[in-house]
Amino acid sequence: MNYKLPKNERLHSKKSIKELFDKGSSFFLYPFKVLVLESDLVETNQVLFSVSKKKIKKAVNRNFVKRRIKEAYRLNKHLLDVPLSKNKLIAFIYVSSDLDSFHKIQPRIQKILKKIAQPENS
Numbered sequence: 001m002n003y004k005l006p007k008n009e010r011l012h013s014k015k016s017i018k019e020l021f022d023k024g025s026s027f028f029l030y031p032f033k034v035l036v037l038e039s040d041l042v043e044t045n046q047v048l049f050s051v052s053k054k055k056i057k058k059a060v061n062r063n064f065v066k067r068r069i070k071e072a073y074r075l076n077k078h079l080l081d082v083p084l085s086k087n088k089l090i091a092f093i094y095v096s097s098d099l100d101s102f103h104k105i106q107p108r109i110q111k112i113l114k115k116i117a118q119p120e121n122s
Contacts, residue, residue, distance in 0.1 A: 005074045011048040011089055016041070020048070020089045027115070031096030034112055038086040045080050047073060048091040055097040065094055068102045072109040079113040090116065 011017060016039070024037035049069050051062040069092055080088070092112070 001078055003074055005070060005077075009044050009046055009077075011046040011091070016046070016089055017048065017091075020091055024089065024091070029108060029112055029115075031094055031098070031100065032108060032112060033093040033095055034116070035089075035091040035093070036116055037089045039089050040086060042087045042089065045077070045088050045090065047077075048089075049073075049094075050091065051094040055095065056099070061099055065099060065105075068100070068105045069094065069109065071102065072106040073113075076106070076110050076113055079110065080117050082117050085117075088116065 011020070019039075020035055020037045024035040026033060026035045028034070049066050051065045051069075053062065056062045056065065073092070092109075
């Protein structure tokens, strides 16, 4: 099992990000707003992590939260590996003003990834 998060799995293309925000479907699972879009243009699932500057003022704290979200995703991305499914563009937008620990973030990320992978199973 590959636990890395290489650059080709991170969403950084401005065109893809715009398409995700324009055409993607979204749902909310506190403290995350999640945007998902199936895409044929990418070879793997690509993910974007965002923490609002308006909610968490200090860059140190924003980076703290982003590191926790990335780690939770990296350890649980295998939940998205459903055979014969299209690759997805995913954005995790952290909307809380609290600094949650890894132990609070990880179960929510797991629940989100299961929800994203579920429509292909049913």
